Each structure stands twice: as structure tokens, then as C-alpha cells.
Amino acid sequence: MKRPRILVVGGGFAGMECVHRLERRLAQDEAEITLVTPWSHQLYLPLLPHVAAGVLTPQAVAVPLRRMVHRSEVIPGRAIGVDPAAKAVVIKKITDEELVREYDYLVLAPGSVTRTFDIPGLTEYGRGMKTLAEAAYIRDHVIAQLDLASATTDQAERESRLQFVVVGGGYAGTETAAVLQRLTTAAVKRYPRLDPALIKWHLIDIAPRLMPELGEKLGLKAMQIVSERGVEVSLGVSVAEVTPDTVTFTDGRKLPCRTLIWTAGVVSSPLVTTLGTETVKGRLVTDPEMCIPGADGVFALGDSAAVPDLDVGGGAVCPPTAQHAMRQGKAVAENVVAALRGRPLQPYRHRDLGLVVDLGGVEAVSKPLGIPLSGLPAQVVARGYHLGALRTFPARFRAAAGWFLNAVAGDDFVRTGFQARRPAALKDFEVTDIYLSPEEIRRHVESLRATAA
Incomplete structure (x- = not known):
């Protein structure tokens, strides 16, 4: 009997938490799990300013996917179009080769791009x-x-x-x-x-x-x-x-x-426009279970999804934060498992842990569980939160060691030269011109299916 196919798009907080939980909750013969992501790591975005300042090394904020993904197939590339009617996704690999991957359950967590x-x-x-x-x-x-x-x-x-x-x-x-x-x-x-x-x-x-x-x-x-x-x-x-x-x-x-x-600010990945489903402020509309109405077997979460915030109510949607993305990833995984096993899906609810802002040195402002803090106490909370959110022990160790070394030895001022004389403007880093229209997606699906046959 053919195993159900689960396709997860996006290797950020939401996508990786989803895949990680799916691997833990499903036996190998229950489903075929595939992850589509252009990068071989999960990037911990909140600490990117520390990399820019040389306080932390890139390895401290880039957790290798292979430390978290153990038996899922990983396709190095980007989803550039979704055809919900055909239950198929067009993927462009990092080599620019295109392929079509069909699914039974699709989890969309493509993230966002700079606004x-x-x-x-x-x-x-x-x-x-x-x-x-x-x-x-x-x-x-x-x-x-x-x-x-x-x-x-x-x-x-x-x-x-x-x-x-x-x-x-x-x-x-x-x-x-x-x-x-x-x-x-x-x-x-x-x-x-x-x-x-x-x-x-x-x-x-x-x-x-x-x-x-x-x-x-x-x-x-x-x-x-x-x-x-x-x-x-x-x-x-x-x-x-x-x-x-x-x-x-x-x-x-x-x-x-x-x-x-x-x-x-940020806006949703251009992938969301390829589905042809309802959006609100550029984000895919979902129900409280994070399913997309009118798209069978499709879930959306993270920065590109307008997931109802049931605790706030009044039509509010969850903000595009790492905290929500990680929790939504786990919740979607549980709902996919429930759908596979014929059980009812659960709405996404959360308890806000608060906000942290690291201003460098001993300065920070934080609001854990609604308690306002500043200075050193806020910094302890902020860095403790970041260490807890990093997904592996090596990443936590590298981050803690980087902060300690910076506090003891001070800053260094080395130019690596890795990007010397290379274009590095917004237009060079934001990949926004590869996505397909609904008509192009249908033609690609038909063409690539015929080629594969």
C-alpha cells in the first residue's frame, strides 16, 4: 500500500518544527515526509545582528538541517507554484532544474521577504x-x-x-x-x-x-x-x-x-499568490486549525499565514514572530497526524511568553510573561530565551561561548572578504522573480508530468 505523501515547504522555524515533530510522531511506514528548502540550515533570525557585529559566528545561528531531519527526504530548492486542484507543487532546485512533486498533505511555511x-x-x-x-x-x-x-x-x-x-x-x-x-x-x-x-x-x-x-x-x-x-x-x-x-x-x-x-518589515513569500486562495494583507487565510479553506489537505503557518489569534479574538491574527512559528509548526504536525489517523483537528492556541530585545553588552529590554525589565536582568532573560530557542546543543554552546568571549576579550574588527566586489544590495539577495502564475503552474504541472511519464 502506498504511503501518504506529506510535503513541507520551508525550512525555517515553522517548517523545521513541523518536520521534527512529524518524524517523532509517525512511524516510518505511516507516511512519506519531504522537506523543500533552499538552505541546508535553519537560520535563527533574531541573532543575525550579532553575526553582523561579529559577536557570534554564523555557525551559532545556523543549525544544520541534518541534525534535526533524520529520515525525511530533503529537496534543495524553492517551491515556485502550488496547484491545489491537482495537489501538486512546482519546485525549482538550486541548480535551476524544475520538477513537480505531488502530495496528499501540504504544509506551507515559506516564510517572508523584506518589505x-x-x-x-x-x-x-x-x-x-x-x-x-x-x-x-x-x-x-x-x-x-x-x-x-x-x-x-x-x-x-x-x-x-x-x-x-x-x-x-x-x-x-x-x-x-x-x-x-x-x-x-x-x-x-x-x-x-x-x-x-x-x-x-x-x-x-x-x-x-x-x-x-x-x-x-x-x-x-x-x-x-x-x-x-x-x-x-x-x-x-x-x-x-x-x-x-x-x-x-x-x-x-x-x-x-x-x-x-x-x-x-517583511511581507509574505510570493509563493502565497500562486495558490489563488483568499489572503489578508498578503498572508494566506486559514481556519483556527491552520487549514486553508477550499484547498484540500493544505495547511499554512508562520509568516505567510494569517492564523486566527483565538486568545485576542475580534478577528486578530497571530503576528509573524519566531515564537508563533515554532509553536504553529508543532501544532500543524499534530493536526497532520490527526488527519492521517482519522482524528479531529485541534485549533491553534498559545500563551504568549513575552518579548525580548538584546541591545548588546549588558543592555536589553524584555517583557517576559508581561513583566517589564531593562538592563542586566532583561539581558539575562533575553539571552536565556535565545539559548532555549536554539534547537541543538552545539548551537547553544557556540552562542554562549561567543557572548562570553566578546564580554571578556572585546570586539574584533576583521573583514573576511567573502563578499568582496560582489553585488550585495536588496535586489541581489531577495529571490522574488521566480514564482509562477496559476496558468503557468498548470502548464508546468502538465508538461513535467508528461516528461516524467
């Missing part, structure tokens, strides 16, 4: 913070600006290389500005020709305050911490234009600047 706007020069000259490659590039780029500023005799060039702009006052943007500002403050002591006063970091956001999810008190505390370090925070402001050596704000200011780091 951009129609701002002149943004995709050409902006840098993101969504991948290991981007974090590694930003580290090299920031240190290179110090090297080049020290070497030039042109004062205008020096000033432009020593101004840095981070767009986005959420967790990613605030943490990125905080830890990189600490890095340049420590590094400039090694550059006798540079005046530390010339190094300026700007954190801007169109919202009226930083990280509103934390509440007004902690948001103001975070703003106070980064401001006292010398980061200039501008709220109610966005970017109007970006050139290779200037950034113009919507309030009219034009800064000489060669570094724009864009962290102004």
Missing part, C-alpha cells in the same frame, strides 16, 4: 538583514567604511563613509543599530586618524515610537539606551531617495552616507 517600497535607489543601494550572507556582508562593509575613511584625505568622502542609516524601528532595526554602533565605537579606537565624533548612526521609522509591541514604557527605555550611546533616532520619518553616497529623508534632510540598512 520594500517604490523608493528611488532603495533596491540598488539598500542592504537587508534577512540572510547569513547579508549579515556577513554588512559586517565587512561597515568595517571597510572605517578603513576607507581612515585612508582618504578627502574630508567629504570621510564624512559620508562614517554615517550609517538603519531604517526600521522594530526589533531587527533597533538591535542592528544598537550592536553595530557598539562595534564602530570600539573599532574607532584602533584608527588614530579618525575622529570618533564623525561616526554617526541614524535609526529612523515612520511609526511614532520604537517597538510599540513592547508598550510605551519599555519602548521609551530602549530609545533612551540607544540615544545615550549616540544613535540619533528619528520617528515619523522615512526614506525619500537613496544614491551611492547620499540618503534623503522624507523630512527634507539629505545625509552624505554610503550605508543604508533596511529592516522596515
Whole structure:
């Protein structure tokens, strides 16, 4: 008898938790499990700013899939189209070879991509913070600006290389500005020709305050911490234009600047548009059991799914956070197992554990179980949470060792050169132009099935 086919798209928090739980809950002869992901690791996104600042190594935040996936098939590639009627997915491998994989149960956890706007020069000259490659590039780029500023005799060039702009006052943007500002403050002591006063970091956001999810008190505390370090925070402001050596704000200011780091939110993977099912704010609409209405056997979760938040009610959906993604992954796995065994599915409910924001050093703001904390107690909570969320002991050990070494020995200022002279703008890292329309998906499915036959 042919085993049911379970296809999981996405190797992030949601997808990996789902596969891990499925392997634990299902006997080998109960189902055939396949994971589609372009990467050989699960990336722990909340700690990417620490990689950019050189506090942690990439291995500390990139957990190898093979440490968590033991008997599932792994296809290295991306799903580029879903045909719910044919119960088939079109996949483009990392070699650009295309194939069709049929399923009985499909779990969609393709994640998100950086949200951009129609701002002149943004995709050409902006840098993101969504991948290991981007974090590694930003580290090299920031240190290179110090090297080049020290070497030039042109004062205008020096000033432009020593101004840095981070767009986005959420967790990613605030943490990125905080830890990189600490890095340049420590590094400039090694550059006798540079005046530390010339190094300026700007954190801007169109919202009226930083990280509103934390509440007004902690948001103001975070703003106070980064401001006292010398980061200039501008709220109610966005970017109007970006050139290779200037950034113009919507309030009219034009800064000489060669570094724009864009962290102004995320949007669902373009894969969601290929299904032809209902979406809300770009996310796939699901029922409380995380099934997609009108798509038999299809579940959606994580950043690309609008999963009802039953605890909040009133039509609210779960925010796109790692905490929700990991819990939804486990819950979807249990529902797939229930569907396989003819049992009723369970709605997704959660208890919020709170929020943590690591601002580097001993500074942090946290809200565990609704209790507002700042300073060292908040930092202990934040790093304890991250260690618990990392999926393997080697990753936890590397993270803890990296933090300890940084606290004892201080920062290092090495440029690796891995991304030297390679394009590294947003348009080079965001793979958004490979997805198919519904008509193209049907043609691909028919064509690839005929070729396989």
C-alpha cells in the first residue's frame, strides 16, 4: 500500500518544527515526509545582528538541517507554484532544474521577504538583514567604511563613509543599530586618524515610537539606551531617495552616507499568490486549525499565514514572530497526524511568553510573561530565551561561548572578504522573480508530468 505523501515547504522555524515533530510522531511506514528548502540550515533570525557585529559566528545561528531531519527526504530548492486542484507543487532546485512533486498533505511555511517600497535607489543601494550572507556582508562593509575613511584625505568622502542609516524601528532595526554602533565605537579606537565624533548612526521609522509591541514604557527605555550611546533616532520619518553616497529623508534632510540598512518589515513569500486562495494583507487565510479553506489537505503557518489569534479574538491574527512559528509548526504536525489517523483537528492556541530585545553588552529590554525589565536582568532573560530557542546543543554552546568571549576579550574588527566586489544590495539577495502564475503552474504541472511519464 502506498504511503501518504506529506510535503513541507520551508525550512525555517515553522517548517523545521513541523518536520521534527512529524518524524517523532509517525512511524516510518505511516507516511512519506519531504522537506523543500533552499538552505541546508535553519537560520535563527533574531541573532543575525550579532553575526553582523561579529559577536557570534554564523555557525551559532545556523543549525544544520541534518541534525534535526533524520529520515525525511530533503529537496534543495524553492517551491515556485502550488496547484491545489491537482495537489501538486512546482519546485525549482538550486541548480535551476524544475520538477513537480505531488502530495496528499501540504504544509506551507515559506516564510517572508523584506518589505520594500517604490523608493528611488532603495533596491540598488539598500542592504537587508534577512540572510547569513547579508549579515556577513554588512559586517565587512561597515568595517571597510572605517578603513576607507581612515585612508582618504578627502574630508567629504570621510564624512559620508562614517554615517550609517538603519531604517526600521522594530526589533531587527533597533538591535542592528544598537550592536553595530557598539562595534564602530570600539573599532574607532584602533584608527588614530579618525575622529570618533564623525561616526554617526541614524535609526529612523515612520511609526511614532520604537517597538510599540513592547508598550510605551519599555519602548521609551530602549530609545533612551540607544540615544545615550549616540544613535540619533528619528520617528515619523522615512526614506525619500537613496544614491551611492547620499540618503534623503522624507523630512527634507539629505545625509552624505554610503550605508543604508533596511529592516522596515517583511511581507509574505510570493509563493502565497500562486495558490489563488483568499489572503489578508498578503498572508494566506486559514481556519483556527491552520487549514486553508477550499484547498484540500493544505495547511499554512508562520509568516505567510494569517492564523486566527483565538486568545485576542475580534478577528486578530497571530503576528509573524519566531515564537508563533515554532509553536504553529508543532501544532500543524499534530493536526497532520490527526488527519492521517482519522482524528479531529485541534485549533491553534498559545500563551504568549513575552518579548525580548538584546541591545548588546549588558543592555536589553524584555517583557517576559508581561513583566517589564531593562538592563542586566532583561539581558539575562533575553539571552536565556535565545539559548532555549536554539534547537541543538552545539548551537547553544557556540552562542554562549561567543557572548562570553566578546564580554571578556572585546570586539574584533576583521573583514573576511567573502563578499568582496560582489553585488550585495536588496535586489541581489531577495529571490522574488521566480514564482509562477496559476496558468503557468498548470502548464508546468502538465508538461513535467508528461516528461516524467
